[in-house]
Amino acid sequence: MFSKKVQSYINQIMVKEKEIEQDEKVFCQEADTAPLMIWMAGCNALYCYLNANWLEFTGKYLTTGASVSVRGEEIGNIWACSVHPEDRQRCEDIYLRALTAHDSFQRQYRLRRADGEYRWILDTAVSRFAADGSFVGYIGYCVDITEVSPTLRESCSASTNYQQKQAAELAKTLEQLQAETAKRQAVESQLRQKTSEFAAILQVLPDLYFRLDADGIILDYKPGKMAQPYIPTGDCQGKSLRECLPIAVGDRFQQAITQVLETQSLFSFEYTLALPEGKNNFEARLLPLPDQQIIILVRDTSDKVQAAFIESDAKFRSIVENANNIIFALTLEGIFSYVSPNWTEIFGHEVAEVEGKSFVPFVHPDDVHICADYFQRILTTSEKQDAIEYRVKHKNGSWRWHTSNSSVIKDANGNVLNFVGICHDTTDRKQAEVALRESAQREALLNRLSNQIRASLDLNYIVETAVQEIRNLFQIDRCAFFWYRQDAELPYWERVYEAKSSSYPCLLNQQEATNAEIELIAAKTLNREIIRINDVETVAERTAQQFLQDFGFTAFMSLPVHTQSGEIGTFSCSSCSGFRPWLDSEVELLQAVTVQLAIAIDQAKLYTQSRIAAQTAQDKAQQLEAALLELQQTQAQLIQTEKMSSLGQLVAGIAHEINNPVNFIYGNITYAREYTKDLLHLVDLYQQNYCPPTPEIHQQIYAIDLDFLKQDLPKILDSMNMGAERIRQIVLSLRNFSRLDEDGTKRVDIHEGIDSTLLLLQNRLKAKSGHPEIQVIRDYGNLPPVMCHAGHMNQVFMNLLTNAIDALEESYPAGRRSAYVISHTLREGVRVASRREAPMSLVNNTEQRTNDQGQMTFPQIRIRTLIQKDHVIIGIADNGAGMTEEVRKRVFDPFFTTKPVGKGTGMGLSISYQIVVKKHGGQIQCISAPGEGAEFAIMIPFKQQLDS
Numbered sequence: 001m002f003s004k005k006v007q008s009y010i011n012q013i014m015v016k017e018k019e020i021e022q023d024e025k026v027f028c029q030e031a032d033t034a035p036l037m038i039w040m041a042g043c044n045a046l047y048c049y050l051n052a053n054w055l056e057f058t059g060k061y062l063t064t065g066a067s068v069s070v071r072g073e074e075i076g077n078i079w080a081c082s083v084h085p086e087d088r089q090r091c092e093d094i095y096l097r098a099l100t101a102h103d104s105f106q107r108q109y110r111l112r113r114a115d116g117e118y119r120w121i122l123d124t125a126v127s128r129f130a131a132d133g134s135f136v137g138y139i140g141y142c143v144d145i146t147e148v149s150p151t152l153r154e155s156c157s158a159s160t161n162y163q164q165k166q167a168a169e170l171a172k173t174l175e176q177l178q179a180e181t182a183k184r185q186a187v188e189s190q191l192r193q194k195t196s197e198f199a200a201i202l203q204v205l206p207d208l209y210f211r212l213d214a215d216g217i218i219l220d221y222k223p224g225k226m227a228q229p230y231i232p233t234g235d236c237q238g239k240s241l242r243e244c245l246p247i248a249v250g251d252r253f254q255q256a257i258t259q260v261l262e263t264q265s266l267f268s269f270e271y272t273l274a275l276p277e278g279k280n281n282f283e284a285r286l287l288p289l290p291d292q293q294i295i296i297l298v299r300d301t302s303d304k305v306q307a308a309f310i311e312s313d314a315k316f317r318s319i320v321e322n323a324n325n326i327i328f329a330l331t332l333e334g335i336f337s338y339v340s341p342n343w344t345e346i347f348g349h350e351v352a353e354v355e356g357k358s359f360v361p362f363v364h365p366d367d368v369h370i371c372a373d374y375f376q377r378i379l380t381t382s383e384k385q386d387a388i389e390y391r392v393k394h395k396n397g398s399w400r401w402h403t404s405n406s407s408v409i410k411d412a413n414g415n416v417l418n419f420v421g422i423c424h425d426t427t428d429r430k431q432a433e434v435a436l437r438e439s440a441q442r443e444a445l446l447n448r449l450s451n452q453i454r455a456s457l458d459l460n461y462i463v464e465t466a467v468q469e470i471r472n473l474f475q476i477d478r479c480a481f482f483w484y485r486q487d488a489e490l491p492y493w494e495r496v497y498e499a500k501s502s503s504y505p506c507l508l509n510q511q512e513a514t515n516a517e518i519e520l521i522a523a524k525t526l527n528r529e530i531i532r533i534n535d536v537e538t539v540a541e542r543t544a545q546q547f548l549q550d551f552g553f554t555a556f557m558s559l560p561v562h563t564q565s566g567e568i569g570t571f572s573c574s575s576c577s578g579f580r581p582w583l584d585s586e587v588e589l590l591q592a593v594t595v596q597l598a599i600a601i602d603q604a605k606l607y608t609q610s611r612i613a614a615q616t617a618q619d620k621a622q623q624l625e626a627a628l629l630e631l632q633q634t635q636a637q638l639i640q641t642e643k644m645s646s647l648g649q650l651v652a653g654i655a656h657e658i659n660n661p662v663n664f665i666y667g668n669i670t671y672a673r674e675y676t677k678d679l680l681h682l683v684d685l686y687q688q689n690y691c692p693p694t695p696e697i698h699q700q701i702y703a704i705d706l707d708f709l710k711q712d713l714p715k716i717l718d719s720m721n722m723g724a725e726r727i728r729q730i731v732l733s734l735r736n737f738s739r740l741d742e743d744g745t746k747r748v749d750i751h752e753g754i755d756s757t758l759l760l761l762q763n764r765l766k767a768k769s770g771h772p773e774i775q776v777i778r779d780y781g782n783l784p785p786v787m788c789h790a791g792h793m794n795q796v797f798m799n800l801l802t803n804a805i806d807a808l809e810e811s812y813p814a815g816r817r818s819a820y821v822i823s824h825t826l827r828e829g830v831r832v833a834s835r836r837e838a839p840m841s842l843v844n845n846t847e848q849r850t851n852d853q854g855q856m857t858f859p860q861i862r863i864r865t866l867i868q869k870d871h872v873i874i875g876i877a878d879n880g881a882g883m884t885e886e887v888r889k890r891v892f893d894p895f896f897t898t899k900p901v902g903k904g905t906g907m908g909l910s911i912s913y914q915i916v917v918k919k920h921g922g923q924i925q926c927i928s929a930p931g932e933g934a935e936f937a938i939m940i941p942f943k944q945q946l947d948s
Contacts, residue, residue, distance in 0.1 A: 037121075037142035039079070040128075043135055047075045054142065058082045059114025084110035084118050091123075095138075102127050102135045111142070120146045208298035211289075216240050216257055219293070241296075249273060253284070253296075260286045260294055270301070325424040326402075329409075334358050334375070337418060346425060348395030364391035364399055371404075375419060378408055382416070389426065401430040442589045445469050446596065459604035464497045466597055470573065471499040474586060477576040478504065478553075481561075484522055484568045491522065496569075504552065504576060521558065525570050530591075531558040534581045548574075555580030557587070561594045564602045571597075632894060659731050666724040673717045680710050730759065747785035750793070750874065754778075754863060757797040764805050774808055774859045781866035788940060792915045799908040800876045800936050801861070806899070807880035807934060808859040871922075872942045877935035883928045891926050916940065 087109035125140030406421030897906035
């Protein structure tokens with residue numbers, strides 16, 4: 001008891017000393033490894049600490065082994081000598097002003113480096129306070145800012161945020177240092193207390209006490225209360241312990257001393273020593289001390305050993321005979337030399353049947369190598385190993401799971417004599433683990449199926465997943481799912497999915513089942529009965545047995561699946577490799593799966609129905625939308641057609657009304673010219689034959705300027721003739737444009753329709769104030785009369801030419817940023833891709849010319865016609881601003897327009913598209929890009945119209 005108390009006190013003293021040493025070491029490491037120069041000062045304004053970086057920077061060194069007061073004075077002198085003399089007083093003033101209020105402060109000064117150069121230093125300090133709130137001094141750090149510009153140094157010095165941040169960091173460091181200081185003081189107090197207690201204990205200690213150095217020299221010795229000390233007190237001081245003991249015992253002590261010094265841990269051993277009164281038993285305990293010293297406590301245990309041996313032997317026998325576990329001993333050859341009596345109760349063998357036999361026949365063949373390796377590891381390492389699990393054969397032939405721990409028995413020389421071990425039965429636990437694992441697998445399968453059902457409503461995927469999971473879990477040859485189609489004229493089984501080994505053929509692929517065989521399975525499925533056959537050979541029904549054997553089944557199980565929608569299916573599980581018992585747990589699992597599958601099937605069917613309904617509704621909505629769009633287009637076209645019809649009638653009426661007076665004027669001009677010529681000739685005759693004229697006649701000739709009248713009157717008649725001819729042509733163009741006298745499709749001159757349209761637009765083509773004239777270039781091919789609806793085609797030409805004129809007028813005020821812009825058909829190869837996309841492009845190369853202000857000066861419209869195979873192609877292009885791809889794609893959409901509100905309806909090009917594509921079976925295409933003008937190409941069937 002006393003030795004344990006001594007050991008406890010020694011351990012406590014060692015721990016406290018190590019804590020103090022560790023705290024000092026940690027503080028020094030933290031301060032010395034910091035990338036800053038750190039200093040500390042007490043409440044008396046004297047510096048008391050400079051870290052290694054500070055000393056290294058200044059090239060100073062502290063005297064080792066100096067007292068605290070001497071060390072403080074030395075540090076103060078080092079600081080004063082290192083600061084520039086011009087800055088020293090200012091630094092001290094800043095320090096003393098902050099000290100009076102215990103405030104943090106910051107200062108800049110020059111500090112002499114080790115090479116003699118003065119460096120500018122930024123010194124930041126924060127206050128230190130004890131746990132009770134009392135001021136204990138400052139801690140600060142220094143940063144070399146010599147390389148920083150003076151302005152930046154002043155900014156750093158004046159930066160409040162920077163100062164507060166550094167002050168906070170120093171405050172945190174200060175708190176840690178204060179905590180470590182308080183902890184150290186407490187540890188030193190406890191150390192002094194424990195040292196006093198230890199000295200008192202040594203006075204009454206009954207054990208022998210030695211304190212040795214690393215060489216085994218006795219530094220201190222106390223005989224304790226031992227009656228017969230075997231080492232004289234006066235002779236041992238300064239001697240080696242080995243010299244004071246017999247050789248064998250001394251060697252044993254030296255080995256123990258070496259081990260304690262290496263491991264720095266407690267070590268004990270027992271030995272016997274011959275004394276004058278006989279052999280005594282002793283116990284030695286060795287404890288490590290700092291500075292490579294060791295304490296040894298020796299106690300005489302002779303009286304206790306014998307009594308303890310007798311007592312332990314009785315206890316051991318009682319434990320062995322009454323234990324539930326088996327205790328055994330094995331020779332190094334693996335022969336049982338001893339087994340406890342309860343072997344018979346646990347394994348059924350008599351002890352005599354086991355002792356003297358090898359352990360191998362009793363252990364499961366698959367586990368023999370586990371046991372052999374285990375004993376080999378124990379023999380090799382002589383260390384305790386983790387327990388092993390293996391199976392032992394009961395006398396009735398069953399296998400029992402056991403867990404065993406073993407160790408070695410050695411003699412006095414350390415040689416291994418045999419193995420001893422203890423094992424206990426874990427069969428119930430193993431069976432529970434297997435049951436739990438199977439339950440977890442079933443639960444995991446159900447969870448996976450449930451998750452997959454929630455994640456997917458695809459019926460085929462759900463069935464495929466369930467079949468695959470069940471086959472993998474049951475480890476069977478086949479698993480399949482079938483639908484029973486009983487509504488067919490001849491009922492049959494439809495295989496949905498099958499999981500099988502690759503070596504087996506697919507079910508029902510090689511042969512078809514007869515009606516009797518189908519009904520055999522179907523009858524039980526309809527009655528919701530489970531078919532469970534562990535061995536097909538035991539099936540009494542010959543037809544059923546033959547049916548199963550034809551497919552190679554040796555064991556078979558089928559579970560019915562009935563859905564709420566009335567469909568009937570079955571899960572088929574089969575083995576093709578012999579007897580296969582279907583466990584109740586497997587049947588329960590499969591029943592749970594069929595319930596989940598039935599729910600999933602119902603959900604999938606509902607989902608499918610909802611999707612069909614949604615798709616049907618969507619299709620109807622699309623049809624309604626298409627019908628509405630077509631109705632809108634038809635309505636717009638009817639309105640436009642009606643407008644054009646009304647306009648045509650108005651134009652025809654105006655043309656008719658104008659035509660009559662124009663014909664009257666045009667028909668009489670010739671006679672008026674002849675009459676006027678005759679009258680002028682008569683006047684000339686009068687002048688020649690009646691000269692001089694009377695004063696009245698002469699005055700009238702002068703008044704009317706007869707000479708000018710004779711010259712100008714024929715010109716007036718010629719002008720009237722030209723005007724009448726122009727009016728006649730306009731009336732003819734109006735009649736040609738309206739085409740009221742032509743109903744349906746007829747052969748017409750396309751060029752005449754284009755010219756009539758241009759004539760009507762002549763006013764917009766002329767030059768105006770601020771707008772140059774729009775040049776129209778006609779590049780007509782040799783076209784015969786084309787079969788088409790002339791009035792409708794004239795409407796198309798009107799829409800396209802009007803849009804071209806609008807585009808050119810809009811392009812003119814917008815101008816151009818470049819002096820030379822190429823049209824979309826300008827140069828060969830510039831828009832090869834566009835030409836591939838638009839093979840109907842016809843317009844010749846042209847260019848846009850601009851003036852110095854970037855305004856277009858040469859607006860142009862090109863019209864070209866030609867015959868290409870069995871089609872007539874008409875191209876109308878302008879060199880305006882063009883359009884974006886987004887606008888180009890929508891240009892034929894109804895009601896789509898880029899013109900301002902009130903100027904365009906968005907129906908012109910849409911109606912043109914309907915006329916060309918729907919009524920004439922042709923094509924119309926827009927080719928354009930920004931800055932490259934726009935071209936509309938029309939393609940109308942030619943030969944087909946003629947053939948029809």
